[in-house]
Amino acid sequence: MQFAGSHILSVHQFERADVERIFSVADDMLPYAQRSRVTKVLDGAILGSMFFEPSTRTRVSFGSAFNMLGGEVRETTGFENSAIAKGESLYDTARVLSGYSDVIVMRHPTPGSVSEFAAASRVPVINGGDGSNEHPSQALLDLYTIKSELAARGRGIDQLRIAMVGDLRHGRTVHSLCKLLCLFNDLQVVLVSPEELSMPAEIVEELRTQGHAVLESDVLEESIAHVDIVYSTRIQEERFASQEEADLYRGRFRLNQSVYTSHCEPNTVIMHPLPRDSRDNARELDDDLNDNPNLAIFRQTDNGVLVRMALFVLILDVADQVDQHARDVNWYTQRRF
Numbered sequence: 001m002q003f004a005g006s007h008i009l010s011v012h013q014f015e016r017a018d019v020e021r022i023f024s025v026a027d028d029m030l031p032y033a034q035r036s037r038v039t040k041v042l043d044g045a046i047l048g049s050m051f052f053e054p055s056t057r058t059r060v061s062f063g064s065a066f067n068m069l070g071g072e073v074r075e076t077t078g079f080e081n082s083a084i085a086k087g088e089s090l091y092d093t094a095r096v097l098s099g100y101s102d103v104i105v106m107r108h109p110t111p112g113s114v115s116e117f118a119a120a121s122r123v124p125v126i127n128g129g130d131g132s133n134e135h136p137s138q139a140l141l142d143l144y145t146i147k148s149e150l151a152a153r154g155r156g157i158d159q160l161r162i163a164m165v166g167d168l169r170h171g172r173t174v175h176s177l178c179k180l181l182c183l184f185n186d187l188q189v190v191l192v193s194p195e196e197l198s199m200p201a202e203i204v205e206e207l208r209t210q211g212h213a214v215l216e217s218d219v220l221e222e223s224i225a226h227v228d229i230v231y232s233t234r235i236q237e238e239r240f241a242s243q244e245e246a247d248l249y250r251g252r253f254r255l256n257q258s259v260y261t262s263h264c265e266p267n268t269v270i271m272h273p274l275p276r277d278s279r280d281n282a283r284e285l286d287d288d289l290n291d292n293p294n295l296a297i298f299r300q301t302d303n304g305v306l307v308r309m310a311l312f313v314l315i316l317d318v319a320d321q322v323d324q325h326a327r328d329v330n331w332y333t334q335r336r337f
């Protein structure tokens with residue numbers, strides 16, 4: 001694909017070569033994310049960051065990634081702090097804010113809303129999550145993490161065995177990840193959820209059409225026995241009509257050290273897009289796994305900065321200029337990756 005000036009709205013827009021290009025540029029971002037080098041390649045550029053749903057990782061890591069490239073960030077968070085609360089349309093909002101920014105990242109609760117916004121924007125727009133639809137940058141950082149975890153075990157992504165667990169109906173991260181995995185070959189995908197929260201049929205069909213083996217189950221223990229990756233997800237309570245309805249499913253699948261030791265192969269990688277729900281009635285990914293070396297959740301969050309830096313330099317067409325605008329840091333830093 002042509003990255004320069006493009007919106008990033010869905011993983012469907014990527015070919016395998018595009019993903020490999022993003023990952024190659026992400027690798028090059030490591031000295032900057034580690035803070036051994038700083039670059040001013042985006043000096044003067046402005047990121048418009050618009051998050052109309054709660055976010056910790058996506059909002060802050062996109063902002064940090066832009067800052068690490070020398071750019072500045074202007075933010076609005078929540079409908080209540082935006083003129084959308086006064087009835088302004090997405091069209092008008094996009095026309096206005098794209099006059100203030102060089103690139104925009106947006107999260108919104110309605111599926112398709114970020115695409116609608118992008119159609120009216122005069123600058124590239126990145127989808128930071130649109131309801132239960134897609135979260136393309138999360139899928140890219142997840143796949144980048146899968147690639148690096150498997151590389152450390154002498155493997156590639158083809159022939160991957162992965163179990164996705166939890167609220168697969170509403171979880172946009174697993175929707176985007178499944179679509180992205182369709183670019184690879186001969187995968188075994190186990191989808192573990194209550195029947196009411198199963199993966200949308202069109203995504204299962206897409207996986208099968210690409211030749212991947214897909215098994216659907218509502219039993220955790222047997223489903224995680226022969227996989228390379230267990231990808232746990234939270235019950236997406238914000239997508240349910242009531243807390244009581246979400247409570248029916250919370251805590252149904254709990255991965256903890258005991259379950260892991262009893263049922264997983266010794267090197268199975270544990271992933272989660274975060275936030276995990278650490279309340280007592282949930283704990284889909286228990287804190288007692290925190291010292292397990294196969295727990296990759298914080299490597300995922302670190303990798304998010306690399307992948308988001310890569311997206312910015314590709315979209316703004318400066319990937320080849322990053323090092324020209326760089327220097328070593330002059331303050332004390334600790335290696336963080």
Ligand code: CP
Pocket residue numbers: 054055056057058059129138273274275
């Ligand atoms: N994974 C993810 O999207 O996290 P946030 O909701 O904190 O951005």
